[in-house]
Amino acid sequence: EAQVTQNPRYLITVTGKKLTVTCSQNMNHEYMSWYRQDPGLGLRQIYYSMNVEVTDKGDVPEGYKVSRKEKRNFPLILESPSPNQTSLYFCASSPGTVGKLFFGSGTQLSVL
Amino acid sequence: QKEVEQNSGPLSVPEGAIASLNCTYSDRGSQSFFWYRQYSGKSPELIMFIYSNGDKEDGRFTAQLNKASQYVSLLIRDSQPSDSATYLCAVNLIGAGSYQLTFGKGTKLSVIP
Numbered sequence: 001e002a003q004v005t006q007n008p009r010y011l012i013t014v015t016g017k018k019l020t021v022t023c024s025q026n027m028n029h030e031y032m033s034w035y036r037q038d039p040g041l042g043l044r045q046i047y048y049s050m051n052v053e054v055t056d057k058g059d060v061p062e063g064y065k066v067s068r069k070e071k072r073n074f075p076l077i078l079e080s081p082s083p084n085q086t087s088l089y090f091c092a093s094s095p096g097t098v099g100k101l102f103f104g105s106g107t108q109l110s111v112l
Numbered sequence: 113q114k115e116v117e118q119n120s121g122p123l124s125v126p127e128g129a130i131a132s133l134n135c136t137y138s139d140r141g142s143q144s145f146f147w148y149r150q151y152s153g154k155s156p157e158l159i160m161f162i163y164s165n166g167d168k169e170d171g172r173f174t175a176q177l178n179k180a181s182q183y184v185s186l187l188i189r190d191s192q193p194s195d196s197a198t199y200l201c202a203v204n205l206i207g208a209g210s211y212q213l214t215f216g217k218g219t220k221l222s223v224i225p
Contacts, residue, residue, distance in 0.1 A: 041217065
């Protein structure tokens with residue numbers, strides 16, 4: 001089944017404890033992206049990657065890191081999480097056109 | 113300021129009616145426009161895309177684009193309770209870089225049986 005898989009689905013952590021949210025797609029898509037979704041603010045792009053080893057900042061990159069060492073994987077790293085990073089995170093991929101995104105199921109992160 | 117604007121709603125329509133969802137965007141040179149549907153507690157899913165001025169129909173859905181007015185809309189004909197969801201407009205804004213997709217905050221639609 002074609003899909004974007006995110007893990008974990010839920011995560012509760014404490015301020016400053018490094019964490020990684022994994023994202024993997026099995027559709028051989030070139031483009032991958034991370035979004036966060038907050039009530040009243042909508043979906044905001046954190047980082048995106050056009051291809052392996054090519055990444056760029058979205059609208060809200062502060063406090064996040066990404067890497068794209070393989071085509072299928074695009075992990076999101078929070079090296080020192082803070083409470084304002086409590087949010088619902090979505091990973092997405094696209095075969096080529098930026099807007100035709102396939103989304104993962106989401107990761108609900110709570111930073112205490 | 114690169115922006116995609118939508119009315120937050122909620123928009124309530126009776127079953128069988130036409131639901132009209134609207135979106136405006138800031139960059140006149142934008143070329144690609146998308147509508148996503150997001151059910152409560154679920155991830156967004158792409159339902160329509162449009163690149164050229166005019167209408168594009170797919171089943172009960174019609175996307176309308178007017179680049180001169182910087183306006184894109186989604187019409188849902190014969191609305192069903194299963195259409196109740198939040199609808200997100202997304203635009204590949206020219207000013208944001210060719211690989212960025214900017215979403216509006218979404219319009220919540222309720223279809224009343």
